[in-house]
Amino acid sequence: MLLLSITPTCPSSTIIIKNIFLYFLFILTLSFYCNQSYGQGKTLIYKYKSAKGVLSFSDTQPLNTSYEQVRVNCYACQLNSPISWHKTTLYLTQYSNDINRAAALYKVEPAFIRAIIHAESHFDVKAISKQGAQGLMQLMPKTAQMLGVKNPFIAKQNINGGVKHLAYLLNTYQGNNSLVAAAYNAGEGAVKKYSGIPPFKETKVYVERVGILYQRYLKTL
Numbered sequence: 001m002l003l004l005s006i007t008p009t010c011p012s013s014t015i016i017i018k019n020i021f022l023y024f025l026f027i028l029t030l031s032f033y034c035n036q037s038y039g040q041g042k043t044l045i046y047k048y049k050s051a052k053g054v055l056s057f058s059d060t061q062p063l064n065t066s067y068e069q070v071r072v073n074c075y076a077c078q079l080n081s082p083i084s085w086h087k088t089t090l091y092l093t094q095y096s097n098d099i100n101r102a103a104a105l106y107k108v109e110p111a112f113i114r115a116i117i118h119a120e121s122h123f124d125v126k127a128i129s130k131q132g133a134q135g136l137m138q139l140m141p142k143t144a145q146m147l148g149v150k151n152p153f154i155a156k157q158n159i160n161g162g163v164k165h166l167a168y169l170l171n172t173y174q175g176n177n178s179l180v181a182a183a184y185n186a187g188e189g190a191v192k193k194y195s196g197i198p199p200f201k202e203t204k205v206y207v208e209r210v211g212i213l214y215q216r217y218l219k220t221l
Contacts, residue, residue, distance in 0.1 A: 075127075091118060106167035111221050114217045116181070148161065169183050169184060182206075
């Protein structure tokens with residue numbers, strides 16, 4: 001049995017969870033209550049151990065203790081993001097072996113892979129979205145399972161599964177990167193329903209930003 005002490009500041013209370021399954025419920029609940037602050041650019045919660053050794057989560061940076069940052073939303077999906085996507089730092093060397101290996105295996109451009117990872121998780125291997133997507137390429141648990149990913153927080157597995165999915169989408173949409181990005185964000189069903197990029201604001205900005213990042217990575221790599 002794992003005891004979790006959760007101390008969000010948005011609902012100012014402490015929640016004790018005695019079932020590890022409820023951790024994911026916490027992620028969803030915290031995202032709901034803190035939606036306003038996340039929309040203003042606050043996209044992290046902090047995981048740490050309390051003085052009594054209890055695993056704890058908070059949206060306020062802990063003091064005088066070690067902690068890990070856990071992202072809870074799509075990096076490139078914030079509508080009012082203050083980031084300049086034409087100038088933001090690129091990640092040109094991170095996970096190069098895993099990315100290049102998967103790119104060669106599934107015939108997907110490394111620049112496009114890096115653009116998707118950048119947009120999804122900002123190259124945070126431990127990222128968890130408010131919907132439950134995990135790891136560098138933000139794979140949903142069922143999708144990860146179908147792609148043969150046993151541990152989505154292991155970079156090699158996550159990248160291999162994510163690129164395998166990208167290859168499938170690229171084949172489905174005949175190499176149209178915009179439709180691939182839209183489907184990766186909103187799902188194939190939404191793309192089919194709207195016969196193109198869905199009219200969701202989040203998806204539109206996501207597709208635009210992936211396109212910007214892709215062109216920048218393509219010119220730099």
